[in-house]
Amino acid sequence: MRVVGGIHLVDETFANVYLIERGEKLFLIDAGLPGEYEKVLKYIEKLGYVPEDVETIIVTHAHYDHVGSLKDLKDATGAKVAAHKDEIPYLTGEKKFRREIEPVEVEIELNDGKEIEGLRVIHSPGHTPGSICLLDLETKALFVGDLVMEENGKLKEIPHHYSLDPMKNREAIKKLLDVDFVHLLPGHGRPILDEGKEKVRELVERF
Template sequence: MIHRIFDRFVNVYIIEREDHLILVDAGLEETCEKIIEKVKELDKPLTTVFLTHHHFDHTGSLRCLREKFPGIKVVAHELDAPRIGEVDVKVKGGEVIDGLKIFHMPGHTQGSIVLLDLESKSLFPGDLLMEENGRLKEIPQMYSLNPEENRQRIKELLEIDFENLYPAHGEPIIGNAKEKLEELVRKLFP
């Protein structure tokens, strides 16, 4: 079960496993209260926080979450870890942690990662792309360190076996996410 927490313009997701919770991204600083509320409601321990990259709208609640849940393990790519500061598990890409396969997809930032929940075939692309009005699109290029490289990564997502897509910005796409991605790739690479 995947729960979405939306705050202003960015999503945070809680993946509910049988006996614990996993957080994908940490939202804005003020998102912390909403996350705490949701964890309380689900009544399971929050064990791990995956950060798709270092940007403030994906890491803002981290300090607050650490205080509230001192046992949590924070996972991020080694190249973005220095800008995040408090990372427990530095990954390179290729690992599977807690049922999530990690792909290193630099472009938006050097240490951007994409996560695949193997159990539900759900993809968490971070800021590689976003959803708007039922369609996938690139993140506005001004926000990416290397927009051309990011565009190549979007194409590489086609090689991943997924059905659902949970973007950080926009609405989740449930069921036919691969088709939506194919649409975008055709548009970006005519």
């Protein structure tokens, strides 16, 4: 499904996988559950691309439902993997969250404020140490990973037991009020077009 500009949401994955068309190249944000790489590859073909057109896979955080297919997608596309430096140990297998993933090499280390392919990295720790949001400077769409989730048109926090430090996560949500974005693209739930900032403000007022 096309979301906005060159941003697509791959159909029917458990955690959202976003595909960005940038000129001739493609970028992925997150990779879905183990086995879901097939859905991603099918979507790429449907758009008229080949897997090798994927240049980089950017990881919002290293939870199983977001990176379960990362190794398979990296192998199928030859793409580089980019992640925040505090999340890299969880991708390479040095550290582990509750559910293990297949270790993968990370070529691009991200830090707060760094830009990658027109996306600005916003370090948003709490859910995991190296969770990031990504602001697309062209469309003002903000990819938030599991910082917040959407349900029935409203934003919610991810249930606290899934986050390493829910209060730190809350602080990171509040900081979004200072970010210049319009659309909010969560890891779980539907994208919120136009009203992203208002929805974050409503959530923060409920804290």
